[in-house]
Amino acid sequence: MSAIDLIVFDCDGVLIDSEVLSADVMIDELDKIGVTIDRPYVRKHFLGRSFPTVAKTLRSGVAPHLPADFETRYRAALLKRFETELRPTPGLPDVLEHLNLPICVATSSSPTRASRSLEISGLAKHFDGNVFTASQVENGKPAPDLVLFACRQMGVSPRRALVIEDSAPGLVAARSADAVALAYCGGSHMMGSQPDVPFFVPSFDNWADFPHLFEKLQGGSAL
Incomplete structure (x- = not known):
């Protein structure tokens, strides 16, 4: 990898x-x-x-x-x-505070909803305006267009991007873009269950576990 x-x-x-x-x-x-x-x-x-x-x-x-x-x-x-x-998912703000690599958002939400959601939840400061929405591409998830667009805007190959999603369309989009896919199952709507996709994808339901999982995906590199 x-x-x-x-x-x-x-x-x-x-x-x-x-x-x-x-x-x-x-x-x-x-x-x-x-x-x-x-x-x-x-x-x-x-x-x-x-x-x-x-x-x-x-x-x-x-x-x-x-x-x-x-x-x-x-x-x-x-x-x-x-x-x-509206609240951030539990434990996420601490993870964002300690990340030391580029991050962005790729969402099916409208630009207005995405922007306001990040402001209300206090998360906007972490993304420096790097918020990309389905309105910017021809085909939304599960097509790979939005993931590919986000990676182009960030100047990173999709093969070197980790996409964290909670839905089957999002995970299919990540896989179709040839990015690394990871399923987050800790939202209140998931209750620990996993998205139904026809391929294996690593998953987690607690942000406290993310640094260790990321280290494994990196092949041992620290977060």
């Missing part, structure tokens, strides 16, 4: 413990228009995907008449919840 020169973090469910909040707001907003779904449905169909993909899935399934302004209302309701309830 090549040495790792860059860590690419997914945002929702990896940096911030947001997926349960996002699911509950989606469920509530759909309920207002007479559409009933639950958390398992959200996890199966929406986790790790951009909103345009989510909207397409809704319109082709349970909500064929999804209102044109649904995205605007959903995002407003979600950011309102984020303002008071």
